[in-house]
Amino acid sequence: MVQPVLSIKSLVVEIPTRKGVLRPVDRVSYDIFPGEILGIVGESGAGKSMTGNAVIGLLERPAHIVSGDILLSGNPIHNLSASEFRKIRGKKIGMIFQDPLTSLNPLLTVGEQLVETIIEHLAVSKKQAQERAIAALEEVGIPAARERIGSYPHQFSGGMRQRVVIALALCAEPDLVIADEPTTALDVSVQAQIIALLKRLCRERGVGVMLVTHDMGVIAEAADRVAVMYAGRLAELGAVRDVLSDPKHPYTYGLMGSTPLASRGLKRLNQIPGSMPRLGALPEGCAFSPRCEFAQEVCKTGSSPFIANVDAQAACWFPLPHTKSRSSK
Amino acid sequence: MLAYVLRRIFQSLIVLLAVGFVAFAMFSFVGDPVDNMLGQERTQADIDRLREQLGLDQPFIVQYWRFLEQAAQGNFGLSYRQGRPVSEIIAERxxxxIELAFVSGFLAFVGGVGLGVFTAIRRHGVLPSFIMTASLIGVSLPTFLIGILLIYIFSVEFGWLPSFGRGEVVDLGGWTTGFLTASGLKALILPAITLGLYQMTLIMRLVRTEMLEVLRMDYIRFARARGLTEKTINFRHALKNTLVPVITITGLQLGSIIAFAIITETVFQWPGVGLLFINAVQFVDIPVMAAYLMMISVMFVGINLIVDILYFAIDPRLRIERSVGGH
Structure with missing residues (x-):
């Protein structure tokens, strides 16, 4: 069996506050394999980005990892010292941020930013780094890369800048890329290009990609597998086709119902009643139970379901049967 | 770029004319120089004659015009008190x-940026907190008090440093410098600290605030995510972005260092133009005052111009948009 690039095991991140301890990430486990795109989807505050930040070691204090393991190609990385972790960042794990307009330093040329990253991680001369930088820009589809390497970020359009960001994240040839909402700040037409680029690079290089987004459309387009998060917990995890066509968790089912589809016509979109609970006020049992139309007594009082202990695609005591059987709903 | 500079120079000239006009108008209210110039036993005829000689019987517009006419040729007239050309007196002082302002400006910039970056990077330490608290003193104590305190501590109590004057100076063909003698350098220390302390704390607090702001930016997080060292992030990525607004303020502060030098020079009896101006005010020495004010405003306007041009050097966004836009 292929070893996963990233393996997260029962990860818990906590934020101590005056009103008590919050758990933005609660017992989350999943693997990402080489050449695979794992989509992480969920509402704002569901813990998607927090998981990504924990993996790359950029949790902002006072958030910290309490328990669980993060293995990068089989090696634990969650207990590395700050300076050891720094050497992994960029080299083994690349990260793509949401807003390409603000994630590039405006006072340095894109070439300078690429070269400094390459020199930091690879044993190459400045001249070789320069050549590699040009190659990296060409690879992400920037025309006339050799001329444009001396340009400043503001001389590129938004989509081109996101390409530069991707080149920066990939220039030291990492095994894993965390893409945190990489298309949210872009035009729809540019979004598709960036997704296609990510997919191509992922396939060609065998990089594992953690694609964090709240956009089901992006997941459907790009991801191989999807992890649905709710209130810091993993609600559902499975192949995209299975999860989208046959959701097992009522939350995923609700999410699918609230996504506009051309095939549905002009019918009103379904809503999930209520809103995601604040982390300080999580209900007993299953975090989704107050909003769940299928909730039973055990959901509201018993222990919380996790994918590990219910041993299924969904963290639910009563996973939904096949879609057809409840199409009357 | 050239058009921009030319336009700015033209604007600067208008500012200078206005400053000169206002300053000159005020001088007609500060007192009568003739009182001081003539002794006790003067007659009305003496007074009238002197007035006519000096052109003080003319309306001030005419006086101002004459002043401009002469000033354009580098002639600021004779000092009423010393009877020597003003330009000569100023050149001497x-x-x-300039040496004092340069040294304290340098101290203020280096110390301010250094301490500002330090307190921004180490936000929670004991030393940074102490520096931040101490900087409040620097901001709130008036300059003359700092000067007197320093004199009390280092000159009176310890006797390490001189309390007044410039020490020995070396004349380098019209430019007297205190940099080349031990006593000159020693005499420079206290006035330079006095003059620069306020600016230093100001720059330090500004740099700290800006730096903290910049460190929260996405590109700093992205730089971290790329595994760059803290040193690279702090000094290459953050500091450069911090300096853009800091340079404006620092440039303008350089002007006020020269202007504030009046107080420091008075406290330390530093033989510079500030002291000259204060003495000129006491004796209503209009040519000296006018020349001093014009000099200070030329300096301020010039510094402003330089700061604007420096922007182009630091911030590529301005540079390119200007040249592309063809303004």
Whole structure:
């Protein structure tokens, strides 16, 4: 069996506050394999980005990892010292941020930013780094890369800048890329290009990609597998086709119902009643139970379901049967 | 770029004319120089004659015009008190002020940026907190009090440093410098600290605030995510972005260092143009006052111009948009 690039095991991140301890990430486990795109989807505050930040070691204090393991190609990385972790960042794990307009330093040329990253991680001369930088820009589809390497970020359009960001994240040839909402700040037409680029690079290089987004459309387009998060917990995890066509968790089912589809016509979109609970006020049992139309007594009082202990695609005591059987709903 | 600079120079000239006009208008209210110039036993005829000689019987617009006419040719007239050309007196005094301003400006910038970056990077330590608290003193104590305190501590109590004057100076063909003698350098220390302390704390607090702001930016997080060292992030990515607004303020502060030098020079009896101006005010020595004010405003306007041009050097966004836009 292929070893996963990233393996997260029962990860818990906590934020101590005056009103008590919050758990933005609660017992989350999943693997990402080489050449695979794992989509992480969920509402704002569901813990998607927090998981990504924990993996790359950029949790902002006072958030910290309490328990669980993060293995990068089989090696634990969650207990590395700050300076050891720094050497992994960029080299083994690349990260793509949401807003390409603000994630590039405006006072340095894109070439300078690429070269400094390459020199930091690879044993190459400045001249070789320069050549590699040009190659990296060409690879992400920037025309006339050799001329444009001396340009400043503001001389590129938004989509081109996101390409530069991707080149920066990939220039030291990492095994894993965390893409945190990489298309949210872009035009729809540019979004598709960036997704296609990510997919191509992922396939060609065998990089594992953690694609964090709240956009089901992006997941459907790009991801191989999807992890649905709710209130810091993993609600559902499975192949995209299975999860989208046959959701097992009522939350995923609700999410699918609230996504506009051309095939549905002009019918009103379904809503999930209520809103995601604040982390300080999580209900007993299953975090989704107050909003769940299928909730039973055990959901509201018993222990919380996790994918590990219910041993299924969904963290639910009563996973939904096949879609057809409840199409009357 | 050239058009921009030319336009700015033209604007600067208008500012200078306005400053000169206002300053000159005020001088007609500060007192009568003739009172001081003539002794006790003067007659009305003496007074009238002197007035006519000096052109003081003319309306001030005419006086101002004459002043401009002469000033354009580099002639600021004779000092009423010393009877020597004003330009000569100022040229004699200017090196003292410039050296003092340069040294304290340098101290303020280096110390301010250094401490600002330090307190921004180490936000929670004991030393940074102490520096931040101490900087409040620097901001709130008036300059003359700092000067007197320093004199009390280092000159009176310990006797380490001189309390007044410039020490020995070396004349380098019209430019007298205190840099080349031990006593000159020693005499420079206290006034330079006095003059620069306020600016230093100001720059330090500004740099700290800006730096903290910049460190929260996405590109700093992205730089971290790329595994760059803290040193690279702090000094290559953050500091450069911090300096853009800091340079404006620092440039303008350089002007006020020269202007504030009046107080420091008075406290330390530093033989510069500030002291010259204060003495000129006491004796209503209009030519000296006018020349001093014009000099200070030329300096302020010039510094402003330089700061604007520096922007182009630091921030590529301005540079390119200007040249592309063809303004």
């Amino acid at each position: 200017l090196p003292a002020t």
